[in-house]
Amino acid sequence: MEAVNLGTRGLQEALDLLEYANVPGGTELSERRRANGADKPFDIRMWCLGNEMDGPWQLGHKSAEDYGTLAASVAAGMRQIDPDVELVVCGSSAHGMPTFGKWEQTVLEKTYENVNFVSCHAYYQPFFKEDGTRDMASFLASGVDMDGFIKDVAATIDATKAHLKSAHDVYISFDEWNVWYQGEEPSKTPEGIGNWPVAPRLLEDIYTAADAVVFGDLMITLLKNADRVRAASLAQLVNVIAPIMTEPGGPAWRQTTFHPFSVTARLAKGGTVLEPKLSAGTVDTPRYGEVDGVNAVAVRCADGSLAVFAVNRSLESTAEFEVKLQDGAAPASVEAQTLHDDDLFAANTLDDQNRVTPHANGSAMYDAESGVVRVSLPPVSWTALHVK
Numbered sequence: 001m002e003a004v005n006l007g008t009r010g011l012q013e014a015l016d017l018l019e020y021a022n023v024p025g026g027t028e029l030s031e032r033r034r035a036n037g038a039d040k041p042f043d044i045r046m047w048c049l050g051n052e053m054d055g056p057w058q059l060g061h062k063s064a065e066d067y068g069t070l071a072a073s074v075a076a077g078m079r080q081i082d083p084d085v086e087l088v089v090c091g092s093s094a095h096g097m098p099t100f101g102k103w104e105q106t107v108l109e110k111t112y113e114n115v116n117f118v119s120c121h122a123y124y125q126p127f128f129k130e131d132g133t134r135d136m137a138s139f140l141a142s143g144v145d146m147d148g149f150i151k152d153v154a155a156t157i158d159a160t161k162a163h164l165k166s167a168h169d170v171y172i173s174f175d176e177w178n179v180w181y182q183g184e185e186p187s188k189t190p191e192g193i194g195n196w197p198v199a200p201r202l203l204e205d206i207y208t209a210a211d212a213v214v215f216g217d218l219m220i221t222l223l224k225n226a227d228r229v230r231a232a233s234l235a236q237l238v239n240v241i242a243p244i245m246t247e248p249g250g251p252a253w254r255q256t257t258f259h260p261f262s263v264t265a266r267l268a269k270g271g272t273v274l275e276p277k278l279s280a281g282t283v284d285t286p287r288y289g290e291v292d293g294v295n296a297v298a299v300r301c302a303d304g305s306l307a308v309f310a311v312n313r314s315l316e317s318t319a320e321f322e323v324k325l326q327d328g329a330a331p332a333s334v335e336a337q338t339l340h341d342d343d344l345f346a347a348n349t350l351d352d353q354n355r356v357t358p359h360a361n362g363s364a365m366y367d368a369e370s371g372v373v374r375v376s377l378p379p380v381s382w383t384a385l386h387v388k
Contacts, residue, residue, distance in 0.1 A: 001044075001046045001047075001048065001088075001175070001231075001233065002017075002021065002044045002046070002047050002048070003047070003048035003049075003050065003051050004017055004018075004047060004048070004049060004050065004074065005050065005060075006049055006050030006053060006060070006062075006067070006070055006071065006074065007050060007051075007053065007058050007059050007060025007061065007062075008059050008060045009060075010070065010074075011070070011073050011074050011077060014049075014074045014077070014078065015074075015077050015078065015081060016029055018047070018078050018081050018082060018085070019081060020032065020033050021033070021041060021042045021043075021044050022041050022042065022043055022044060022081070022082050022085070023041060023081065023082075024040070024041050044085075045084075045085060045086055046085070046086045046087075046088065046231070047078065047085055047086070047087055047088065048088040048090070048119065048173075048175065049071045049074055049075060049087060049088060049089050049090060049111075049115070050067070050071065050090050051090065052090065052093040052121065053067045053090045054067075054090065054091075054092055054093055054097055054099055054103050055093045055097075064099065064102065064103045064106035064107050065106060067090065067107060068089075068106055068107040068108075068109070068110030068111055069110060071089050071090070071107065071110070071111050071115075072110045072111045072114065075087050075089075075111055075114035075115055076114055079114060086116040086117065087114065087115045087116055087117070088115065088116070088117040088118070088119050088173045088175065088231075089107055089108070089111050089115045089117070089118050089119070090107065090118075090119055091103065091104050091107070091118040091119045091120050091121075091153060091172075092104065092120070092121070092153075093121045093176075094121060094122060094123075095120075095122060095145060095146075095148070095149040095152070100152075101152065101156060104118060104153055104156045104157075105156055105159070105160065108156065108157065108160040108170065109160060109163070109164070112160055112161070112164055112166060112168065112170060113164070113166060113168055115170060116170060116171065117170065117171050117172060117173035117230065117231060118153060118157065118170060118171075118172060118173070119172075119173045119174075119175050119176075120149055120150065120153055120172055120173070120174045120175075120177075121174075121175070121176035121177070121235075122145070122146055122149060122174070122176070122177050123176070123177070123178055123179070123180035123182060123241075124139065124142040124145070124146075124178075124179050124180070124214060124218070125139070125179060125180060125181045125182060125183070126138075126139040127139065127286075127287060129286065135285075135286050135287065136210065136315060136344065137283060137284065137285040137286065137313075137315060138285040138286055138287035138288060139210070139214060140210065140213065140214060140217070140283075140285075140311075140313040140315070140380065141283070141285045141287070141288050141291045141313055142179075142214050142217065142218065143214075143217040143218055143220065143221040143295055143311075144285075144288045144291050145288070146177070146218055146221045146222075147221050147224070147225065150172060150174070150221075150225045150228060150229060151225075153172055153228075154172065154225075154228045157170050157171075157172075157228075171228060171229070171230040171231070172225075172228050172229045172230070172231075173229075173230070173231040173232070173233075174222060174229050174231070174232040174233070175231065175232065175233040175235075176233065176235040177218060177222075177232065177233075177234065177235065178215070178234060178235055178236075178241050178257075179205070179207065179211045179214055179215055179218075179241070179257065180203070180205065180241045181205050184205075185202075185203060188200070188202065199248075201239075202240055203240045203241050204239055204240065204245070205241050206255070206347050206349065207243075207255045207256045207257045207347060207348075208256060208344060208345045208346060208347050208356075209256055209339070209340065209341035209343065209344055209345070209346045209347075209356045209380070210344040210345065210380055211256060211257060212256035212257050212259060212260055212339055212356065212382060213260075213311055213313075213339065213340075213380050213381060213382045215256075215257040215260055215261070215382075216260035216264070216309065216311055216339070216382035217295050217311040217313070217382070219260060219261065219264050219309070220295050220296065220297045220309050220310075220311060221295070223264075223268065223273050223297045223299065223309070224273070224297045226273045227273075234261065242255065243255050243257045243258035243261055244258060245348075245350075247350055250350070251350070251353070253348060253350070253353035253354075254348060254353070254354075254357075255347075255348055256339070256346075256347060256348055256356045259339055259356075259357060259358050260309075260339065260382050260384075263337065263358065263384045264309055264384070267299065267301055267307040267309075267384060267386060268299045268301070268307060268309075269302065270301075270302035271299040271300055271301045271302050271307070272299065272300045273297060273298075273299055274297075274298040274299065274300055276296075276298050276323075278292070278294070278295075278296055280292045280293050280294040280295075280319070281293045281294075281319075283313055283314050283315075291313065292313070293312065293313050293314050293317075293319060294310055294311065294312055294313065294319050294321060294377065295310070295311050295313065296308060296309060296310035296311070296321070297309050298323070305386060305387060305388040306323075306325075306386070306387040306388075307384065307385065307386050307387075308323055308384075308385040308387070309382075309383070309384055309385075310377060310382075310383045310385065311377075311381065311382050311383070312377035312378065312379055312380065312381050312383075313380075314379050314380070315379055315380060316379055317379055318376055318377060318378055318379060319376070319377040320374065320376055320377075321374065321375050321376070321377050321383075321385075322372045322373070322374050323372065323373040323374075323385065323387070324370075324371060324372050325371050325372070325373065325387070328371060330366060330368055331366055331373070331387045331388055332388050333386075333387075333388045334364050334365060334366050334373055334385070334386075334387050334388075335360070335364060335385075335386045335388075336360070336361035336363070336364035336375045336383055336384065336385045336386070337358040337359060337360055337361060337383070337384050338358060338359060338361040338377070338378065338381050338382070338383040338384075339356065339357070339358045339359075339381060339382045339383075340359075340378040340379075340380065340381035340382075341355075341356050344380055358382075358384070361375055361376070361383060363375050363376040364385060366387075373385065373387055
């Protein structure tokens with residue numbers, strides 16, 4: 001995935017970058033690439049047409065009308081150079097943006113036939129109640145907001161497709177998502193000229209056990225919407241709001257959020273998301289009302305085994321989770337690993353790098369009489385169940 005600059009740059013610069021990256025040779029910019037040491041093209045297949053162009057914080061921020069017109073021209077031009085590239089048009093940079101919905105409608109009306117994806121961005125952190133305490137119940141239900149965001153954008157895509165009487169499909173690229181404590185570190189924009197720091201410490205959030213559970217819930221939500229979300233990117237990967245932390249001249253270690261990402265990626269890669277019926281009790285949240293106390297998704301793994309990822313959003317109660325197997329055959333093995341800590345704010349740090357990790361969940365078992373796999377989900381926990 002690469003992005004072209006449609007804020008301070010425009011059509012010609014986008015075409016130049018594509019020529020440099022993807023044309024094998026014989027043109028001015030492709031030959032410059034070869035002279036620079038890259039004889040073969042980079043062959044970048046997915047291109048974002050700008051980034052967060054709805055955001056007033058962006059240099060070159062545009063209205064939906066102006067951005068849609070520019071993006072349509074850039075998309076048409078890029079397809080003349082490389083007809084098969086996948087193009088991502090900017091959607092809203094957050095579900096709560098004032099222009100959300102209208103932005104997507106306007107931009108898609110102008111670009112629909114020439115793009116493949118519309119982007120979504122979302123970051124989550126605990127809200128605060130009136131008494132100043134953290135609203136952890138709503139934070140643990142962040143996946144509810146992400147799911148609503150996806151469904152809202154999908155509805156706009158469908159409405160645009162119907163209005164244009166198009167046979168073309170556009171999907172969602174959820175190309176920025178994470179837990180991010182945006183309000184806890186002020187912006188550090190350098191002032192003056194010539195004083196840009198080198199590799200400063202920026203946005204080095206330390207993630208907790210609760211953060212990891214929310215993170216796992218967001219991954220579950222993305223998988224459950226895999227029919228509409230065909231691409232997704234965690235932002236970022238190292239040090240800056242990242243699952244991996246490093247210390248200059250020292251070690252690297254895994255933050256709590258590393259673990260649900262790693263296990264889910266390993267088990268779900270190459271698999272098929274299933275659509276089981278989920279029946280769960282509810283929990284009350286100040287922000288979202290009553291929500292499912294358990295969120296879960298099932299994946300038929302590439303090797304034919306079954307993986308089920310589940311979170312218990314309850315702050316207090318253990319959930320007894322059951323999976324009814326349909327094929328009737330007893331599994332060879334049932335394994336579960338659970339990430340949970342009695343201290344919701346426990347974290348992995350330089351001095352204690354493995355404070356919060358997944359552990360084998362000994363409650364996982366298969367009941368041959370009922371054909372059900374059972375596992376206990378502690379409060380505020382993420383679990384990966386693997387049935388072979």
